[in-house]
Amino acid sequence: MSLSRILIATALTGAVALPALAQESNPAVNARQGHMQVLALNLGVVGNMARGNTDYDPEAAQAAADNLLMMSQINQRFYWPEGTDSESIEGTRALPAIWEEGSQVMEISAELVAATEGLAAVAGDGLDAMRGALGPVGGACGACHDDYRVSN
Numbered sequence: 230m231s232l233s234r235i236l237i238a239t240a241l242t243g244a245v246a247l248p249a250l251a252q253e254s255n256p257a258v259n260a261r262q263g264h265m266q267v268l269a270l271n272l273g274v275v276g277n278m279a280r281g282n283t284d285y286d287p288e289a290a291q292a293a294a295d296n297l298l299m300m301s302q303i304n305q306r307f308y309w310p311e312g313t314d315s316e317s318i319e320g321t322r323a324l325p326a327i328w329e330e331g332s333q334v335m336e337i338s339a340e341l342v343a344a345t346e347g348l349a350a351v352a353g354d355g356l357d358a359m360r361g362a363l364g365p366v367g368g369a370c371g372a373c374h375d376d377y378r379v380s381n
């Protein structure tokens with residue numbers, strides 16, 4: 230096949246495939262929702278220990294805290310392209326306020342990093358130490374959801 234034919238074939242496939250994909254799901258939305266699910270899974274591990282639903286296990290607590298810290302440090306620039314808010318597309322609860330002037334999402338994201346650093350520093354040091362460091366983590370999640378996520 231000549232180069233020009235390949236280019237034409239690629240262009241045609243792209244033209245057909247892309248609109249179909251855009252309707253069904255958006256890769257950035259999928260990725261950020263998956264990111265949030267990973268956060269929730271790990272917060273659940275330490276949260277359940279803090280509430281006494283599961284026994285405190287220093288190794289598991291430390292692993293969950295380390296994961297929370299790592300996840301919160303991911304550079305999120307590719308998660309939030311313009312035009313992927315809840316008023317522009319289906320399948321997202323990300324409010325347009327994220328992209329608007331005065332948005333605090335970067336500040337809250339930095340708060341989450343600081344909070345998970347605090348948790349990771351003590352998660353393996355006993356139930357009370359871990360419990361004491363948990364509040365700011367949940368606080369940062371909640372602060373962002375209150376203002377920047379469509380409430381259920």
Ligand code: HEC
Binds near residue numbers: 341
């Ligand atoms: C800086 C803002 C921000 C922070 C911090 C944040 N979230 Fe979110 N979260 C969002 C937004 C916005 C959505 C909606 C995303 C979407 O639907 O596109 C969301 C969605 C979610 C969802 C639903 C995911 C899905 O499958 O639709 C869960 C679960 C979640 N967050 C958990 C957490 C937890 C746990 C933390 C803290 C450890 C956290 N989030 C921190 C903004 C944030």
